[in-house]
Amino acid sequence: MTAQPTGQVEAGPGPHERAAADAATIAARTGVAAHDLAVVLGSGWAPAAVHLGTTVAELAMSDLAGFPAPGVAGHAGVVRSVEVDGHPVLVLVGRSHLYEGHGTDAVVHGVRTAVAAGCAAIVLTNAAGGVDPALSVGRPVLIADHLNLTGANPLVGPAPPSGPRFVDLTECWSPRLRAIASAVDPTLPEGVYAAFLGPSYETPAEVRMARALGADLVGMSTVLEAIAARQLGVEVLGLSLVTNPAAGVVAAPIDHADVLARGRAAADDLGHLLAGIVTASVRDAVPEARGSEGSRAP
Numbered sequence: 001m002t003a004q005p006t007g008q009v010e011a012g013p014g015p016h017e018r019a020a021a022d023a024a025t026i027a028a029r030t031g032v033a034a035h036d037l038a039v040v041l042g043s044g045w046a047p048a049a050v051h052l053g054t055t056v057a058e059l060a061m062s063d064l065a066g067f068p069a070p071g072v073a074g075h076a077g078v079v080r081s082v083e084v085d086g087h088p089v090l091v092l093v094g095r096s097h098l099y100e101g102h103g104t105d106a107v108v109h110g111v112r113t114a115v116a117a118g119c120a121a122i123v124l125t126n127a128a129g130g131v132d133p134a135l136s137v138g139r140p141v142l143i144a145d146h147l148n149l150t151g152a153n154p155l156v157g158p159a160p161p162s163g164p165r166f167v168d169l170t171e172c173w174s175p176r177l178r179a180i181a182s183a184v185d186p187t188l189p190e191g192v193y194a195a196f197l198g199p200s201y202e203t204p205a206e207v208r209m210a211r212a213l214g215a216d217l218v219g220m221s222t223v224l225e226a227i228a229a230r231q232l233g234v235e236v237l238g239l240s241l242v243t244n245p246a247a248g249v250v251a252a253p254i255d256h257a258d259v260l261a262r263g264r265a266a267a268d269d270l271g272h273l274l275a276g277i278v279t280a281s282v283r284d285a286v287p288e289a290r291g292s293e294g295s296r297a298p
Contacts, residue, residue: 015105016112016161018066023116025064026090030057030081034118035090037282039274040110042126042221043256044241044263046093051271052278053084061094066109068102084275087282090114097221099198104154107221108228121177121235121281124225125274127259128193128217129202129246131210135191135217136242138266140273142181143173143238144190146223147215150197154228167231177237180284184276191216193240195223204248218246237281241270 013021027033041049061067061077069077080091092110096102114122128141135141159165182188194210196202198220202210210218217240226236243262244254263270 014158014161015066015109016116019109019112019116022064022066022109022113023118026059026079026081026113026117029059029063032056032081032088035081035088035114036119037084037087037121037123037278038090038092038111038114038117038119039123039278040092040095040125040225042095042124043259044127044243044266045125045270045274047264047267048271048274049080049091049093051268051275052091053082053089053275056081056083056088061092064113066106066113068096068100068106084282085279089278089282090117090119095221095225097198098150098152098224099220104152104156104224107224108154111225111229112232115229115232115234119234121174121237122225122229123177123237123239123274123278123281124222125239125241126193126219126222127243127263128219128240129207129244129254130216130242130249131194131207131218131246132191132216133245133249135189137244138262139242140188140270141217141240141242142178142188142190143193143217143222143240144178145173145192145214146226146238147192147194147210147213148223148227149210150195150224152197152224154224155231160231163231163233167227169227169230172226172230172236173238174235177235177281180280181237181239181277184280185273191240193217193219193222193238196220201254202247207246207248210246217242237277239274239277241266
C-alpha cells in the first residue's frame with residue numbers, strides 16, 4: 001500500500017522558513033511591507049474578488065517557491081495585494097487541497113505565508129454541501145465550529161519554531177470576527193463544517209454520520225488551514241457558500257461544474273458581503289500601532 005504524503009520534508013528549509021521566504025517575495029513584488037488581513041477564496045468565490053477593493057499588485061502562485069499550482073477548476077492560483085479602506089489585504093485566489101497529494105504543509109502554506117506577511121486575521125472561504133436541509137443552495141454560512149474528518153493535521157511532525165505545540169481550538173473560529181460578520185449581515189446563519197479528505201464526494205451514509213456528529217456542512221478544505229492559523233496565533237473567520245445539498249439530502253447527483261456555476265450566480269452578492277466583512281474587520285482588528293501608514297515598502 002502506498003504511503004500517504006505527510007507534507008513533512010527531511011532536508012532543506014522547513015515549512016515556516018519557506019513561508020517566510022515567500023512572504024519576503026510578496027513584499028518585494030507588491031511593494032507592501034506588511035499586510036493586515038488575508039482572504040483565501042475557495043471554489044465558487046473567485047468571481048467575488050473584484051468587489052473587495054483596488055488591486056495594487058498581482059503575482060502568480062507559481063512565482064512563489066512554496067506554492068504548488070492549484071490543480072482544481074475554479075482556483076485561479078494568483079496572489080493579490082488589495083487596498084481595502086486604506087488597509088493592505090492579501091487575497092489568495094485559490095488553494096491547494098490534501099486530495100491533490102501535496103501533503104499538509106502545502107495545504108497550509110498560504111496561511112503560513114500570510115501570517116509571515118504580517119496578517120493578524122484570515123478569512124477562509126469555501127464551497128460546501130448542505131447537510132442541514134434548512135441551509136438552502138446559494139446561502140453563505142458562517143463557520144462556528146468544525147469536524148476534522150480528513151485523517152490529517154498540519155501540526156504533525158517536529159515542534160514548530162514558535163507558538164504552542166498543543167493548540168487550543170475551543171475558539172478556533174473567532175467569536176469576535178463572527179460578531180463583526182453578523183453585524184454586516186444579521187441574516188447570516190452559523191453552522192458546523194465537516195472536512196472530508198475527498199476528492200470523491202461524501203456518500204449518503206457519510207453525510208448521515210456527519211449530521212449525527214453535529215455537522216451542518218461538508219467539504220474538502222479549510223479546516224487544516226484554520227488549525228495552522230490558530231497555531232500561529234491569528235484570528236480566523238470562515239464562510240461557506242452552500243452550492244449543493246449534500247449526498248442523500250436530495251436525489252440529485254453532485255457535480256463540480258454546478259458548484260462553480262452557483263458561485264458565479266452569487267458572485268455579486270458574495271462580493272458585497274465579503275467586502276463588507278473585510279472592511280469592517282480591518283477597521284476593527286488592525287492594531288493601532290500599525291495602520292496603513294508605514295505599511296508600504298520603500
